[in-house]
Amino acid sequence: MSYRDLRNFTEMMRGLGYPRLISVENFRQPNFELVAEILLWLIQRYEPDAHIPKDIDTEQDRVIFIKSSAQFIATKIHIKLNTKRLYMADGYSVKELLKVASVLHSAIVFLYQSHAGISRFLILRSKINVLTKASKINELKAVRQLASEVTQRGATLYHLLSQEPELRDARMSALAHPLDINTIEKGLRSSIMKVEQNTKSTLQKLDNVAADEANLEAKIEKRKSELDRSKKRLSTLQSVRPAFMDEFERLEEELKLQYASYLIKFRNMTYLEHQMEDHNRQEQARMNENELSLRRIQTRLREEE
Structure with a gap:
């Protein structure tokens, strides 16, 4: 069992409306009662009139319950479950329960999107009845565009759902693949090195900016002193009367x-x-x-x- 599987499973169960809080500790030890409760709840969520034996007191009753549930899911939902993992009732059973929960969760998401599209269409239709004739033409164009968009999204969804049987095994194997600590450590080290390099370059740029600022201040002071000397020289020349000024006049x-x-x-x-x-x-x-x-x-x- 991986933490990612358990996180996805808990989020899906919360989205489906499961009343009980599920945590990691529930599956560290075999807990057949919880697995049976979740499995029965998922089946009833899919079909409320399903008849599944609920007795799990003895070993024989548990075997019958697991077989009946797996057979019902394979017949109605077309999902093949590993009965051995379900009977173990530990972290590996989460992977099997996740298969059923993901299908129900996808259906709810699709239903929500469909209701959102229908509500948007109804809002547009109500606006069309109120607006003038010129605005009605624009709104009709918007409705046509929305209808084409709904059709395209439906076709895309159908295409994606048709690929689900092929991609399910690959997705499950990818989710079941354990995380490599060495790879994660290498990635973190490389990220830390990049951050340190960026920090060093930024500090170096700041030092260069400080040096440039000091040079500019020195040049400004030099120019100011030259300007003061030029002003003093000009005032001196203006105050002194040349020797040939009398003859010139x-x-x-x-x-x-x-x-x-x-x-x-x-x-x-x-x-x-x-x-x-x-x-x-x-x-x-x-x-x-x-x-x-x-x-x-x-x-x-x-x-x-």
């Missing part, structure tokens, strides 16, 4: 006077040039008129001759 005043004189002379020269151009234009016009008058006189004299 005197020359600047002279330059202003010279520039004002230059502007006056430039305006006068421009005006005189304009006047000279007008005079030349008038002289040229006068000369053209004189030449034209001479030509006229010459032409008239030629005509008189």
